[in-house]
Amino acid sequence: MRIRNVIVIGASTGGPETLRKLLTKLPVLDASILIVQHMPIYVNESVRKEIVSESSMEIRLAKDGDRLQNGLIYLAPSLVHMELVNNLEIKLAKGEKVNFVRPAIDVTMKSLKPSPSINFIGVVLTGMGEDGARGISHIKKELRGKTIAQDQSTCVIYGMPKAAEETGDVDFVLPLEKIPMKIAELVGSAGASENTLRNSMTAARKN
Amino acid sequence: MERKVMIVDDEPDIREVVKVVLEPFGFEVVTAENGDRCIEELQRGFRGVILMDIMMPGMNGWETIRKIESNGLTDGNIISMLTAKEDPDTDLSQMTETVLNYIRKPFKAEYLVSTVEKYCAWLDQNQKAPAVGN
Numbered sequence: 001m002r003i004r005n006v007i008v009i010g011a012s013t014g015g016p017e018t019l020r021k022l023l024t025k026l027p028v029l030d031a032s033i034l035i036v037q038h039m040p041i042y043v044n045e046s047v048r049k050e051i052v053s054e055s056s057m058e059i060r061l062a063k064d065g066d067r068l069q070n071g072l073i074y075l076a077p078s079l080v081h082m083e084l085v086n087n088l089e090i091k092l093a094k095g096e097k098v099n100f101v102r103p104a105i106d107v108t109m110k111s112l113k114p115s116p117s118i119n120f121i122g123v124v125l126t127g128m129g130e131d132g133a134r135g136i137s138h139i140k141k142e143l144r145g146k147t148i149a150q151d152q153s154t155c156v157i158y159g160m161p162k163a164a165e166e167t168g169d170v171d172f173v174l175p176l177e178k179i180p181m182k183i184a185e186l187v188g189s190a191g192a193s194e195n196t197l198r199n200s201m202t203a204a205r206k207n
Numbered sequence: 208m209e210r211k212v213m214i215v216d217d218e219p220d221i222r223e224v225v226k227v228v229l230e231p232f233g234f235e236v237v238t239a240e241n242g243d244r245c246i247e248e249l250q251r252g253f254r255g256v257i258l259m260d261i262m263m264p265g266m267n268g269w270e271t272i273r274k275i276e277s278n279g280l281t282d283g284n285i286i287s288m289l290t291a292k293e294d295p296d297t298d299l300s301q302m303t304e305t306v307l308n309y310i311r312k313p314f315k316a317e318y319l320v321s322t323v324e325k326y327c328a329w330l331d332q333n334q335k336a337p338a339v340g341n
Contacts, residue, residue, distance in 0.1 A: 013288075013309050038304040040281060046329035078304065100302035128309075129302040156309050158294075 005031035005119045005187045006068070006087060006112065010105030010135070012038040012127025014156025016047045018176060019125070023055035023073070025180035029187045031121075032068035033057070034082065034090075036105045038127065041078035048075050064092040076103040083111035087118055099131040105160075109135025112143055120145030121186050123179065124170075126155040130163035140169035146186050148172045148179055210327045211255030213237040215245040215271065216289070217263040221312070225258060225289075228316045229323060242271030249275060254283040256326045258310070261290040272305055281305050283333070285326040289314065 007029075011019055015037045039047055044061055052059040055073070060066070062074040062082055067089050076082035080092040081103045091111075098104035109122055109132070122139035124132040124147075139145040147170045149161035154176040164170050172182055212234050214225040222238040229236050237253060239245040241263055261268035268288060275281055287308035308322065 013306055016307065039307060040285070040304060042282065042333045043285065043307070043329050046332050049332075050325070050329075101304050128306075131302070 001117050003117055003119050004070070004087075005029065005121070006084075007031050007033045007121040007123065007183065007187070008036070008105070008109050008112070008135070008139070009033060009123040009125065010036045010109070010127070010132040010160065011125040012101075012129065012131065012157070012160060014126040015039075016050050018150070018154075018156065019051040020053060020055075021176060022125070022180055023051055023057065023059075025177070026055065026057065027180075027184055028056050028071055029184060030070055031187050032070055033073040034062070034076070034084070034108055035059070035073060036076045036082060036103050036108050038101050038103075038131070039078055044075075044077050051075070062090050062092065064090065066090040076108065078103070081107040083107060085111075087113055087115055099129055101129075101131055105132035106135040106138075110138045112139065114143050118143075119187070121148070121183060122146075123148045123150075123183065124161050124164040125150045125176075125179075126157050127160035128157050129159050132160050133163040133167050136164045137167045137169040140167075140171070146171050148174060148182060150179065151175050209255065209331070210234045210324075211237065211253065212258065212323055212327075213239055213245065213248060213253055213255060214258045214289070215239045215242065215263075215268070216258075216260040217241060218260075221260070221289075225319070228319055232320055232324070234323060234327070242266030242268070242274065245271055246274055246278065246280070249280040249284070250278075255285075255330065256323050257284055257286045258289040258323075259286055259306075261288060261292050272303060276303065276305060283330060285330060287322065287326070 057073050059073040083091045085091050120143040122136050136147045140147050149164045149170045151173050152158040214222050226236045259268045286306050289310045291312040
């Protein structure tokens, strides 16, 4: 049975710069990555370009109905929650704000369903508030995945990672510079598959 | 490309420092000594980067942001807190998608310039090509 890797990364205040630094050091992974960054809608495309600038993986603004491909990163657009249907298809849905924000990291993480063929990883980066904490618990307890929180010393705001850590469900509390390699290690990235590389390179050419 | 910045801070020295740092780089700096003045400027049509202090007499920075949001004045602006407060308040109702960054005083001039420069470029990009999304 082929194991898929699905990674959800959440960020808020200070997130765009933090995500850029993280993705700069992230190798092409045999994984699909979902990013939820709280931001106003009119900077969606600018933030996408900012964080993609030195990334080896292609980042798309997620669209309703997108089916996850390996080697690609999907950034949640503003004003809607981003859920995964059957761990595969992106659903963008209006709805009440959760944790005072939309999209909420918790909504995306909690939409994931247990699966023996998926390796789930949850990451909470800098940000105010506590969005992502319930999602991290879901990934750890319900999905038996691995969880990472950014440490205080490298956070612009430690609120969200702290709330995640306080659940007791964070496996690794790490400075930003160590998070990319930990993600790669958890994915077992030594081997980005040929398809993954092709997807990422094709997408990068279109960018 | 318009490069407008509003510094909202009750301390005259900070308002002056921000002007002195940014104006030589071609930014037009508007100053507001409190939240009410900030709202007035937005109602008069200010669009650009807003640097918002937190602890101010009258409306504090967060209350000002809530008022900006409830009056529908967020569009076309990027807000960053600029504060001496080490940690944000723990009141979660202050959570918002409107604030992108949190710069602590004392700040490095180069960081302020590069950050504001980047945000102005983002706003300019948005004007040229409307954001994608639902």
